[in-house]
Every structure is written in C-alpha cells, then in structure tokens.
Amino acid sequence: MTSDNTQRGWSARTIWDRRFDAPLRSFLRTETGGARVVLIAAVLALVWANLSESSYESVWETPFSIQLGDWRVSHDVRFWVNSGLMTFFFLVAGLELRREFDIGELRERRRLALPMLAGVGGMLVPIAIYLAINAGQTTAAGWGAVMATDTALALGALAVFGPRFSERLRGFLLTVAVVDDVVAIAVLAVAYPHHPSLTALIVAAAIFGVVLLVRGFGVRFGPVYALLGVAAWLAVSMSGVDPVAVGLVMGLLTYAYAPGRGDLQRASDQFRLFREQPTPQLARMARAGLTSALSPNERLQTLYHPLASYVVVPLFALANVGIVIDGDLLARAVTSPVTVGVVVAYVVGKPAGIVATAWLVTRLSGNRFRPPVGWVAVVGVGTVSGIGFTVALLIATHALSGPALDEAKFGILVATLGASVVTWLVFRSVGRLSPARRTRALLGVAEGIVDLMLPVDPERDHMRGSLDAPVTVVEYGDFECPYCGQAEPVVRELLADFANIRYVWRHLPLTDVHPHAQLAAEAAEAAGEQGAFWEMHDLLLVHQDALNPDDVLGYAEQLGLDLDGFREHMVKRMGVDRIAEDVDSADLSGVTGTPTFFINGRRHHGAYDIAALSAAVKSAFASAKLRPEYHPRDPERRETGPAS
Secondary structure, eight states, X not given: OOOOTTSTTTTOOOSOTTSSOOHHHHHHHHHXXXXXXXXHHHHHHHHHHHHOXXXXXXXXXXXXXXXXXXXXXXXXXXXXXXXXXXXXHHHHHHHHHHHHHHTSGGGSTHHHHHHHHHHHHHHHHHHHHHHHHTTXXXXXXXXXXXXXXXXXXXXXXXXXXXXXXXXXXXXXXXXXXXXXXXXXXXXXXXXXXXXXXXXXHHHHHHHHHHHHHHHHTTOOOHHHHHHHHHHHHHHHHHHTSOTHXXXXXXXXXXXXXXXXHHHHHHHHHHHHHHHHSOOHHHHHHHHHHHHHHSOHHHHHHHHHHHHIIIIIHHHHHHHHOOOOOOHHHHHHHHHOHHHHHHHHIIIIIHHHHHHHHHHXXXXXXXXXXXXXXXXXXXXXXXXXXXXXXXXXXXXXXXXXXXXXXXXXXXXXXXHHHHHHXXXXXXXXXXXXXXXXXXXXXXXXXXXXXXXXXXXXXXXXXXXXXXXXXXXXXXXEEOXXXXXXXXXXXXXXXXXXXXXXXXXXXXXXXXXXXXXXXXXXXXXXXXXXXXXXXXXXXXXXXXXXTOOSHHHHHHHHHHTTOOHHHHHHHHHTTTTHHXXXXXXXXXXXXXXXXXXXXXXXXXXXXXXXXXXXXXXXXXXXXXXHTTSTXXXXXXXXXXXXXXXX
C-alpha cells in the first residue's frame, strides 16, 4: 500500500458543496428555516391582535365560499387555513414518516418500537397531568391540546441548542414528533368531531379504497391522486371530522424508494436520444424518464415541504396566535387550570413521559430495544418535545372556546418558551462534562444501521491508510465520473488530516454514461496485479478525459510497469470478475451513482466537501470510542501496506 502525501490537490475543495443532500438532511434544513418564519408570524399575530383585536378577528372570520352550480362550500378564512391549508402540513408529515418506514431509520422495524412507545408515553403523561389539574371542570375537554410536538420549532430549537454531530439525535426527535402527530390527528378526528355524519365517513372511506385500487394498478399520474384527495377532503369535512387527517393518510400511502440503476439507465438512454435529436417529443420522454426515476414520496416532499414550512404553518400561526395579552388575561392565567395544565404538561410531562418510557422499554427488553442516542440526549429530546405550538393550537381551537381558549393559547406560548429554555440548560450542562463522558451522554452505545452490505476485507479491498483504523471510509467510484475527480482531492485531504482512518476504493463504472469507465477500472486492476493500483488510480483520475487503450498503456509505461504483463491482463480481461464483485456489492447496498461514500458501514448522505466528510469522520470516531474494542492510537502514526 502506498501513502503518497505529495500528490496534487491535497488542500483543494470540491465545488459541489451542497449538491447531494439526503431527504432527511434536506427535511431538517427546511424545518429549521421555516421555524424562523413561524416565530415571526406568531409575533406579528400578537402585535396585530393587541393593536386592534376587532381588525384581527374580522379578517379571519371573513366568509369565503366555493360554489359550482347548486353545490356550495362556505367557511370563514380561519377554517380554510386551519383545516384546508394545514392539510398540506400533515401531508408532509405523512410523507416523511412513510419515507422513514421505507428507506430511513425505521426500515428496521425493531427500531420503531422504542421511539413509538416513547412518543406515546410522551403523550399519556402530559394528558394525565392536564386532566389532574382540570379534574371536574369543563376545561378538561382540552386534554388533546397537550399531546403533540411542533416538529418545525422543535427541530429549530435543537439546531440552535443541540450538539454539533446530532443527526441520530435529530432522527430520533423526528420519529417521536411524527408519531405524536399521527396519534394527535387520530384523536382530533375521533374525539373532537362536529356534527358527525356516518354517510359522509362511508363516502370518504370508499374514496380511500379507490386510492388504494388506483395505486395497486400502478397509476403514477399525479392529477388522479390530487382529484381523489380533494374528493376525500370534501367528504371528511362534511362528516364533521377535521379534514387535515386526509393529508396524513395520503402521505402515509405514498411509497418511498431509492432510484434503481435500471431506472437511472433508462432515464440516461432517453436523455441521450434527446441529445442526439432534440425534438419536443423526445424532450417529454426524457423529462418523464427523469421524473419516474424518483419515488412519488420524494417528488411530493420536494413540491410541498417548502410550501408547508414557509407558507402554511406561518399563516396558521398568524391566524391563531393572536390573543390580547392584558392584565386581565395575566391575572386569570396565573390561577387558570387551563394555562397551568398546559404549561406543566408540556414543560414537565413531555420530558418525563418520553424519558421514563424509553428507560422502561430498555430495561424490560434487556437492552434489546434501546435509544439510538445517549440518555442525556434522550432528556434533550424530551424537553424540546415540549414545544407543542402548531398542533397544540389546532386541537385547542377545536376543544375550547372563549376565555378558556385564550388561556390555552397563552399557556402554549409560555410552554414553548419554557421548553426552549430547559432544552438550552440540558445541552449547556452536557458541555461541562469531559469529552469521553459527553460523547457517551450524547451518542450512547447503540449500534447504527449498517448500509454497506459487503464488509471491508483487507485481503481483498484496495485500501489506503491504517489497516486497523477505527474508522473506515469506502468510496464507490468511477474513473470517468467528473464528480469522483472533484472528490479525490477531498479524500486526500481527509487522509492527511486524520492519521487513523483507512480509505477503500470500490469500482462502480457507470458504462451507460461513461464509455471508458470499464476500461479504466480494468487498467487499475491490471496495475494492481503489479502492486501499483493506487499509482494508476491517481493517474486515471488526473486524466479523466484521456482513457483510451493507448492512454492507459502510456500510463502503465509512465509507472514503469511490465508492459507485456499489463497488456496480457487487459487483453484477457482478468480484472472483470473483480470489478463485477464491486458492482454487485454496490447493488446490494443500494448504490446507484458515484461517488457514494460509506463511513464505518453507514452511508454518508449530503455533501462530500472536506467540511462535511470531516464532520462525518469525527462523529464516527466519537461512536468508535464507545465500543470496548476501540484503542486510541498515536495520532502521528501512519501505517501503509501493499495494495491488494
């Protein structure tokens, strides 16, 4: 194995800084950005209502009707926001939960048990607290308002107060919060209907049956589902159940999957046809091919998530947060069982329920089910889950009215602020621990999902760095892929910055778009037969525009290889089986493009610039330190050996 620290570009940066963000990372960024807009909208609503309550209420109580012939639907503007536009918010929540089921953390079903039960515990304890404080009073009907977590604001608070390497922490919070949302919507539909109509519910159920039937026939035409969704929304709204449930159900019915290599190759072929003959018909075919390669779930999230985060939820806050905060309200709130119940339920009950349930599940299962993060991080998830806001306001508007509703809204605002402060205190206290204890407190000892199906084999794989390093970076690459060329200097800088990692290259020649990629991979294997894999690897990535047979033969001569042996290896295609094994392992691991990185068996999602990869490696080091077999090494020590 060689360790060439003098090659070009060790400090270069890839310009593809934010090109390939994973759905979860993109989801988190949209939520945290949208949280700022929600807060601004909430402040505007409070200012507006306190300056002119009559103006505020008159706007949101304005009737708005839709009429076709004799058929007419009429509601005030607040209803259209709360039950109309908010359907898109819950559609996004359903889409994200389905994505986690299909290709995310919850694809291992055993990982669903603990966050699901923790989410349920985080609802039951607050409900019990609220009911205890409001026992024997009509305001006990508002128990549903203390159930759910506001995903957007909770993730925003975690981004501000949480640790740097907290993707697992955020994923855990996201799962708990979405489970909250699912149960809260079910409660909203069952416990708070207005004038329930069995006929309308039967019609809505029949429409959902049609949706399942159409999906079963493989129909992917979006307008069909949009029409059925609108019909279901109208039927549910006429049944007396809040129609936002339609968005959640439609989201949960929408499959998510990673694009297959076959789909990508078909899209590539269609684009090539358009490139050769740019006609409108071929343009439509190419566009359809590119669209069909993505799952409906991902396409709908891309379309509706920004709308929900930056338009729908802020409008909801603007329409519902506005209350007059005066001496009378403050005096009532201090002794109001509604306000006290909401605040205590969220600030105390939420974290108590989540932490206690997670602890009980872990103990009763004999550690078979345990949180994916450390226990202090579980406490942090519990405290930040006390930010109820959006769904809390939505349920409060159904469960309460008059002064009690104002007291509930005030309690929700106080609880949001209180939960944020407590979350800051939790993570602030963690910062005072020693590095080792802090890492364990935040990351825990649970093993993450392993995405790399074929483990690294030092006897087989092409490897750079320390053979027994605690962190392994695997790249599936293509010598003709320009993005692999841009990632190469980043990999070199990574090896220079971290003395105790090992780097593995595996072949994934994308022959449908890179005609010389297979030949280049075989040339690297031929050079590897003579102990010069990495030298050839470096030359091929430097000269990506010159990968013809004569070119690779020239590189072999430049490296001083035995040309007869190199030619024989190439003519007999002796490296084909070895390359095919890498391609098969890529297929098993769900790899469809290059470059794709795995760090300690876990697929790296997001940018592959030096900052992103360094952060991922540091997180892997932190997790590795928690395993008993980890032994710190001299940071200056660097081992090399022959390439396989």
